[in-house]
Amino acid sequence: MSTAAAALEPAPVPDAPAPYSRFRLTAGILGRTWLWFVAGCLVVTLVPILFGWRPFVIESGSMEPRINVGDVVLASPETDTAALLGRVTVFTDPGRPEQVKSHRIVAINPDGSMTSKGDANPTVDSMPVQVSDVRGLGRLLVGFVGLPLIWAQNGQWLYLLLFLLSMILAAQAMSRDHEDDIDSDPSDDDDTGDAQIVPLPQRLGGSTGSTIAATTPLDPGLSFRARTPRWVARSAYVGLLAAVLSIPTAGASFAATTKNAANAWAVGNWDYTSAITALGPYLYWKLDETGTTTTVAVDTSGNGRTGTYNPGATAASFTRGIAGALTTDSPNLAVTLTSATSCINTTSTTAVAAPAQLSEIVWFKSTSTTGGKILGFEQPRTGVAQAGSGGTYDRHIYMDGAGKVWFGVYNAGDSLISSSTALNDGAWHMAAGTLGTPGMKLYIDGTLVGTNPNTVGEATTGWWRAGCGNLAGWGDGWTGGNSPTTSSAPARNYPFTGSIDEVAIWTTVLSATQIRDLYIAK
Amino acid sequence: MSRTNRRRTVRAVAPVAGLLAAGLLVWQGSYAAFSATTNNTADAWSTGNLILTNNGGLAAYAGSTAAIFAGTTVGQPENNIKIGATGTKCITVQSGGSFAGNLALYRGLVTGTGSVALAPQIGVTIDAAPVAAATNVASNCTGFPAVSITNLGTNVALSAYPSTFAAATPLPVAAGTLRVAYRITWTLNSTGTNAGDNLLQGATAQADLNWEIQ
Incomplete structure (x- = not known):
């Protein structure tokens, strides 16, 4: 047993009850309540993992005021988009796959994807959420439990220190109180209800934990019982804290968008x-003439400089109306010269x-x-x-x-x-x-x-x-x-x-x- | 009952109270956040928010979203374009909110018609520059600053322009109301071959321009 731990747990004095102290009693109760409260939150956070739910610590405030930074969202597996509609959903951020986001699903798109939005954001999120992105549907919200993690992430060591200090003080107050009240009959256990939390150390403490848990109620208040291996309870408590610190975080990022819609460019249908x-x-002779004996090649320039199919009256000289060179022209026709004398000459003799x-x-x-x-x-x-x-x-x-x-x-x-x-x-x-x-x-x-x-x-x-x-x-x-x-x-x-x-x-x-x-x- | 036993009874309240408080916290928070009847239509502005609007290139800042490039309208510079055609327009975006953030411009889904895609041939050069909160740079770019310009791409094919916030170049903006003017120059680039250019005839490309602040 380490010296520090010993300081928290003065040795029991079986046959000489310490003088009664109302102050010690009150402090002890407050400390015990605080520790139980924290433990309760931790347990609620962690027990659902047994049922396949996943906890996520909220990192940012776009779901405020309902979900605050430091809260833990417990999400159950859910792939039915209809069930997700309108609900807070934890999903992999489609824009940043390395991040998890906790936003509300506000619409289901025709292609089966979903539109998400932070309650505190004026606009919906820019990228649709695919069903495959969904990590879970928000079921339980445990307030504040993730704050130590947020503090640690943000380097707010003072808050973290104060929190840890409060735990130590609570434990100390309990110990002092307990010194007043060392019972001659250690078998009279005032904390029998604790046995209900038995599954917890089983998860957290590994094989040792399970053995202990079967026989020993876990008192998060570091209860004194000479026969109890106290280090187990203490380890369990520290394990709980550590487990919470390892909860993945989910952003609920503030965002806003604006759109300049439907900008368009159109290439000319160049004719x-x-x-x-x-x-x-x-x-401009388009040579779109048809018929076997046509002689006039129209001038499309508007200048009247027509041409003459020569010899035009002879069907053997030209094959008119073949598919022309212009795929976008209508009609797209051209002429094939089919004799050694075929020619298209200017009509004017000047x-x-x-x-x-x-x-x-x-x-x-x-x-x-x-x-x-x-x-x-x-x-x-x-x-x-x-x-x-x-x-x-x-x-x-x-x-x-x-x-x-x-x-x-x-x-x-x-x-x-x-x-x-x-x-x-x-x-x-x-x-x-x-x-x-x-x-x-x-x-x-x-x-x-x-x-x-x-x-x-x-x-x-x-x-x-x-x-x-x-x-x-x-x-x-x-x-x-x-x-x-x-x-x-x-x-x-x-x-x-x-x-x-x-x-x-x-x-x-x-x-x-x-x-x-x-x-x-x- | 001995004094010891009385104290012990009092102490027994502590775990119950602690656990009760924890349970209440969880139940109350969960109910508010996750109940199916939670009203999610009203935006909640309790702690802070970010707002983003744009002027649609108009002469007065009115939060328009009308497209600045109107290639579908006959007579507009973006309509009936040829290889090598080019044009420049500006648009002003206003951010407001209680947080500093990163402002990014990215394109929306590219749609289009034609035998070949036009978007790869539309090269866009985009510059952004902060302007005073009262300044409105309209589509004619009058008043676009000459300094503090951030280039967000030079002759990048529209189809290759970033399409997500994460991929776009972020522009840090402070909290409070401020504006950023964007100058967008487009060019219809040749495919490199006349035959390829020929296929562009009649093709159209369309895309939203999205701004997002996070």
């Missing part, structure tokens, strides 16, 4: 046609000056290995003529025998840009060429693939055409077969074998962003 017309094209600032865009689809002219500015209006003998042809987009696409401009020599890859893959592609002050640029599918510093094209007059035309002399860099040479065939048509859609011409230079946006609006 290619209106995107083109918004850029003010010089001409030649126009070749534009100095220029953008031309055309969609094409081909598996050709012979190449051909897709779009260009040419003299004469229809058919072909030898360069220098009435024929001029530049500012054109054409495909070579290997499927690469070129943009060529004549300025005392051929200024060329080509795509790095073959595009005769049978898929729709968008080719865009620009010429002007910034030089020459070629874009494929909205991405710049090459530039050329030349800023000037051939000074001439002529007409726009798509799908056919002379390429003689434009063999520089040509890959694959059917290379055009001036010498062997100075006036030869190089028809494009494939499909064409959405021909658009500007007399301005479109920016890279404008061309990219056109492509992504397809």
Whole structure:
């Protein structure tokens, strides 16, 4: 027995009752009541554990005034959301899985999760509680019992010390009182009722505890009985305290939320046609015509620069109304050139000056290995003529025998840009060429693939055409077969074998962003 | 009965009284807190609370919650946007309460329509700065402070922006009524390919902006 313990328990003096002291008696009763009160709270806190309930010390005050910091909530297992509705529930904080929260369930969501709220909070908790998060339904509230734990957590050692001191004083007062009253008949036990608390040491004291408990009532007031191994009772009491100190904590955090609801962003339903017309094209042949003998290719630019399917009256020259390049267009139609003479020429017979600032865009689809002219500015209006003998042809987009696409401009020599890859893959592609002050640029599918510093094209007059035309002399860099040479065939048509859609011409230079946006609006 | 026995009887009251008091404490507390009939509709403000409101970007602080980014409304800057489009708006949040806490901005559930998700392409840059309690920074950002700015993300995809209080960057705020202005800049980022951007056509993204103080 330690010296300290001895101080709390003066040795009994069997045959010489100490002088009667009313003060000692009152102090002893008060001390005993206090210790019993504390013990009762501890027992109530801990006994439900036997039934699978879990205690939680409340750490913060968002459930005030009903549940205060330092209270212990005893929660029973519960997974029925209907039973939890409106009730204080202990659950793992969905936002912070390392924390346990004790809030009230205020609503059950359609997806089966629950909405929780602290009574003292103005708004509900931001994250829904899942059934799997629930630790238990609040059943019993033991006031203040968890305060020593809170004090210990917060470093409020003074409070903790005062509390412990009160216990020691109570024990001491009891001991002093008892000195007055050492009974000659130790078998006369005034505390028989204590036996009711027998299960307690069984849980707390392990094997020794259970033995003792079976024979010895536990007096939390450190009762004096010479035959009782007092250290057991004392250990049990300390064990109780320790057990309470090990109760997990549950936050009931103060929180408030505000919401700026339903912020939205909407990407434009970019319509290619209106995107083109918004850029003010010089001409815009959508090639949406149907029918086998249609000759007019409508100009959607509003400038009346119609085209002519040539030879339009021949059903074998074109397959009109095929699925076009624009997935969002309605109707989304295009035309396939089906003969070696098929072409779409400007209808007007009046030649126009070749534009100095220029953008031309055309969609094409081909598996050709012979190449051909897709779009260009040419003299004469229809058919072909030898360069220098009435024929001029530049500012054109054409495909070579290997499927690469070129943009060529004549300025005392051929200024060329080509795509790095073959595009005769049978898929729709968008080719865009620009010429002007910034030089020459070629874009494929909205991405710049090459530039050329030349800023000037051939000074001439002529007409726009798509799908056919002379390429003689434009063999520089040509890959694959059917290379055009001036010498062997100075006036030869190089028809494009494939499909064409959405021909658009500007007399301005479109920016890279404008061309990219056109492509992504397809 | 001897004096000793009388004292002993008196003493026997102590355990009973102690246990009774303990039982009463438990019963009374449990009844108040857990009885099924407990009224939980009224908020209890007995000891303290936290309050949070926002101005919805409006010119006068009235606790509005109207969205500041109104992409569903034709003519608004967030409607009919293209790749590279950008915009900036501000909103003021007011906290009040008896505790200091941490204020965090996080997004709500992202919803949207379209063949591909738009939210990953909406990049948001968010700055927060405390303003005087009487200052109202409206959606046009006039009066947004030039100092004491906390960056809460730079061009972070809306879909990747923190969606919980725990994940958001906390901004310590003191007790009492005070305001924090938030400046939110958005950009419609390219997917990196024109074909990918093409798929964004007509896509919409929608998300609440939530502020929480704890």
